[in-house]
Amino acid sequence: MKKIIIAIDGFSSCGKSTMAKDLAKEIGYIYIDSGAMYRAVTLYCIEHQLFDEKGQVKEEELKARMNDIHISFRLNPETQRPMTYLNGMNVEDRIRTMEVSSHVSPVAALGFVREALVRLQQEMGKEKGIVMDGRDIGTAVFPQAELKIFVTASPEIRAQRRYDELKAKGQEASFDDILYNVKERDRIDQTREISPLRQAEDAILLDNSHLTIQEQKEWLKTQFLKATHA
Numbered sequence: 001m002k003k004i005i006i007a008i009d010g011f012s013s014c015g016k017s018t019m020a021k022d023l024a025k026e027i028g029y030i031y032i033d034s035g036a037m038y039r040a041v042t043l044y045c046i047e048h049q050l051f052d053e054k055g056q057v058k059e060e061e062l063k064a065r066m067n068d069i070h071i072s073f074r075l076n077p078e079t080q081r082p083m084t085y086l087n088g089m090n091v092e093d094r095i096r097t098m099e100v101s102s103h104v105s106p107v108a109a110l111g112f113v114r115e116a117l118v119r120l121q122q123e124m125g126k127e128k129g130i131v132m133d134g135r136d137i138g139t140a141v142f143p144q145a146e147l148k149i150f151v152t153a154s155p156e157i158r159a160q161r162r163y164d165e166l167k168a169k170g171q172e173a174s175f176d177d178i179l180y181n182v183k184e185r186d187r188i189d190q191t192r193e194i195s196p197l198r199q200a201e202d203a204i205l206l207d208n209s210h211l212t213i214q215e216q217k218e219w220l221k222t223q224f225l226k227a228t229h230a
C-alpha cells in the first residue's frame with residue numbers, strides 16, 4: 001500500500017502523541033513528536049543559562065549556538081517507544097518537566113528555531129510513512145499531508161490528563177499551575193507570528209474531551225483507512 005504522511009496538530013496535552021504513537025505502531029509507520037524537539041532546544045537553553053533573569057531567552061546567544069544542538073530519536077529496545085536524544089544524551093524525561101513546559105512556547109516562537117527544526121522534520125518525512133504530531137505539521141511542515149487531524153479538548157480536561165501523568169511519574173504537580181501553563185501555551189502558540197497554531201482548512205477536527213484512549217485510537221484508525229482507500 002502506498003505510504004502517506006499523517007499530520008496531527010492541536011492544543012497542548014489533549015492526547016495527540018498518545019494517538020499518533022499508537023497508530024504508527026499499528027500501521028508500521030515512523031512516529032515523530034515534533035514538540036519533543038522544541039522541548040529539547042528549551043532544555044538546552046535552561047542547561048546553558050540562555051534565559052536571562054526575567055526569564056527571557058537570550059536570542060542572539062541561542063542563534064549562535066543552534067549548530068551545536070543535535071536532536072535525534074531512538075527506539076527504546078524494551079518498550080519500542082521513541083526516546084528523545086539531545087547531543088547524544090537521552091533527555092526523554094528531562095524534557096517533560098514543568099520547568100521546560102513553562103519556557104518552551106517563547107522558544108518555539110523564534111523564527112530561526114522553527115526554521116532549523118522544520119527543516120529536520122521535513123527531512124524525516126521525505127520517504128513518507130510517517131505520523132508527526134505538533135502545532136504546525138498540517139499547515140507548515142507538511143501542507144501536502146494526505147491525512148490531517150486537529151485535536152482539541154477542554155482546557156480543564158487537558159490539564160487533568162497532564163496532572164495525572166505527572167503524578168503517575170512521581171513528579172510534584174499542581175493542577176492550577178498546569179491549567180495555567182496549558183492555557184498560556186495555547187495563547188502563545190496561537191498568537192505567534194510564525195506558523196501559529198491553527199486548524200488547516202483540510203484537517204478533520206476531533207474533540208476528544210469525552211473519548212477514551214481506546215475510542216480515539218479506533219477513530220484515528222478509521223480515518224487512516226478512509227484516507228488510504230479513498
Ligand SMILES: Nc1ncnc2c1ncn2[C@@H]1O[C@H](COP(=O)(O)OP(=O)(O)O)[C@@H](O)[C@H]1O
Pocket residue numbers: 011012013014015016017018019133161162164165208211212213216
Ligand atoms: N482520551 C483520553 N482520555 C484520557 N487520557 C488521555 C486521553 N488521551 C491521552 N490521554 C493522556 O493524557 C496525557 C496527555 O497526552 P499526550 O498524548 O501526551 O498529549 P499531547 O501529545 O496532545 O500533549 C497522557 O498522560 C495520556 O496518557
Ligand SMILES: Nc1ccn([C@@H]2O[C@H](COP(=O)(O)OP(=O)(O)O)[C@@H](O)[C@H]2O)c(=O)n1
Pocket residue numbers: 011012013014034035036038039104105106108109133134135136137185186189
Ligand atoms: N510543531 C510544533 C510542536 C510544538 N511546538 C511548541 O512546543 C511546545 C511543546 O509541544 P508538545 O507537543 O510537547 O506539548 P504538549 O501538548 O505535549 O504539552 C508547544 O506548546 C509549542 O510551543 C511548536 O511550536 N510546534
